[in-house]
Amino acid sequence: MTTLADPVPGGRPGDVERATALSGELAGRGVHGIVLAYVDTAGIGRVKTVPTAKLASAAAWGVGMSPVFDTFLANDSIVTTDVLGSPDGDLRLYPDLDQLTVLAGQPGWAWAPVDRITQEGEPHPGCGRTVLRRTVTEAAERHGITFKAAVEVEWAVGQGPSATGEFAPALTGPAYGAIRQVELSDYTADLLAAFAAQGVDVEQLHPEYAAGQFEVSVGALDPVAAADRSVLVRQTIRAVAGRHGLVVSFAPAVFAEGVGNGGHLHLSAWRDGVNLHAGGEGRYGMTADAESFVAGVLGRLPALTALSAPSPASYLRLKPSQWAGVFTAWGRETREAAVRVVTGTAGLREQAANLEVKPVDLAANPYLAFAGVIAAGLDGLASSAPLPQEITGDPARLDPEEAAARGVRRLPVSLAESVEEFRKDELLRAALGPVLADAVIAVRLGEIAAVDGLDDDRVAATYRWKY
Known part of the structure; x- marks a missing residue:
């Protein structure tokens, strides 16, 4: 099942408590870090990672990442639009806890896809996962x-x-x-x-x-x-x-x-x-x-x-x-x-x-x-x-x-x-x-x-x- 609600600052109902419990469970299984993953406009997978102990914080307040990656090319150079491509601004990456997975091929790591919202708490218009969920x-x-x-x-x-x-x-x-x-x-x-x-x-x-x-x-x-x-x-x-x-x-x-x-x-x-x-x-x-x-x-x-x-x-x-x-x-x-x-x-x-x-x-x-x-x-x-x-x-x-x-x-x-x-x-x-x-x-x-x-x-x- 996929989480259908948009992320919100402070966390969706129950997410922080759930993430707190998951972080303890994951630590007990030898998981040290969480890969927070999304795919950019060019089709390249981009990630941030956090220590397992920070999962609850990520569920509540997200993890920062620049919106500039929406106009990255596959070779990591940057193009611009009238909205995207500048060094300004920040987004918050929120993990979908329903999809959190311990990575069998990468011992010590778990993985979760993210939705991206603005610092004001609005869905980021460049987030493909959010667009598909709404579709x-x-x-x-x-x-x-x-x-x-x-x-x-x-x-x-x-x-x-x-x-x-x-x-x-x-x-x-x-x-x-x-x-x-x-x-x-x-x-x-x-x-x-x-x-x-x-x-x-x-x-x-x-x-x-x-x-x-x-x-x-x-x-x-x-x-x-x-x-x-x-x-x-x-x-x-x-x-x-x-x-x-x-x-x-x-x-x-x-x-x-x-x-x-x-x-x-x-x-x-x-x-x-x-x-x-x-x-x-x-x-x-x-x-x-x-x-x-x-x-x-x-x-x-x-x-x-x-x-x-x-x-x-x-x-x-x-x-x-x-x-x-x-x-x-x-x-x-x-x-x-x-x-x-x-x-x-x-x-x-x-x-x-x-x-x-x-x-x-x-x-x-x-x-x-x-x-x-x-x-x-x-x-x-x-x-x-x-x-x-x-x-x-x-x-x-x-x-x-x-x-x-x-x-x-x-x-x-x-x-x-x-x-x-x-x-x-x-x-x-x-x-x-x-x-x-x-x-x-x-x-x-x-x-x-x-x-x-x-x-x-x-x-x-x-x-x-x-x-």
Whole structure:
């Protein structure tokens, strides 16, 4: 369960007492410090840490951190908007005690995601977690809809740290191969043990396609908790790898060529305990509301890429015929479609049916990506948007006339193009609010300028170890 109330100075009701009890319990378990974690506009995880004994103080009064990080780039340089990017001001980081987790991969540490408020006690307009929480709350209040969500995490495992920044895969076996599982058996077994100790429900963990690549799929939660979990999962993967003398990269493109790391979003909408993606009279059991929700997501995918594929390296991954989903198309279990309708197997469909949004990578701030997708879907639902004809096979093979007739268009081929689509999309910018929407644009333009003149190989190298 996720704490839904905004933080307040002095602490939410019961938080200080609870934090006091937790700090004693954690100290008894050998936990010395708490990682307070959030994700900035560029998709970089940022943290402050406090001694375990200071958890109650953090729950009551927060921990200070500058708002300047909302306009940090991945290389730690700073851009500005009319509100953000100056050295002035302070924010308070408030831990969500419901998500406090002892880190099995980092003995002596616990972890909690934070919401950020101003020194005056108001929600910070640049806090993506707060924006997503409010988006979910409004969906329940206005439409009677709740969500179940999850983020797939793909990563490349490399041999020990390289002084030159190169990546040497730690695996040699074939894609999805048994050899790969054997080669990193100890690492992945320890990873599963760490996830279990942290209460992370793992559905699958397996070798993937690209060099050194693995993927983990986890159980569904509400969208805020799902975004939290994706951050925790990556922290755990990296920590356990380090204890095995390995390095990991979650970058969209570890190399300029080949398949990159995705961070696909899975989402299902529910009303009164019923999955809208199953048992309906629409295609593949979707209800009319589910079809319109999918249509809403499809219609805004070009602009959504500014949130879901936010790095110049993202566009090295988003290539046709590589299962990255680079066309505005949907299909049942069609892995080349940008939106894959997952029905689940017979007997489980009422629980398992969901949609997968594929043009997403792990440079994305997961809170912003979910907020954008949900806002787009709800707009489609509210307007009863019609869902176009599905596609089968690879949409790259459609001739231009057929593609146009089906509404199948290529997603942006560059970050600059995605920014322009986002600028034009009033609904998505309103969903984030003007402060955060302007920060998204400024940061994306800053990333573009940071790699101006670099070839694809150097772009990949620039972001290889940032995520």
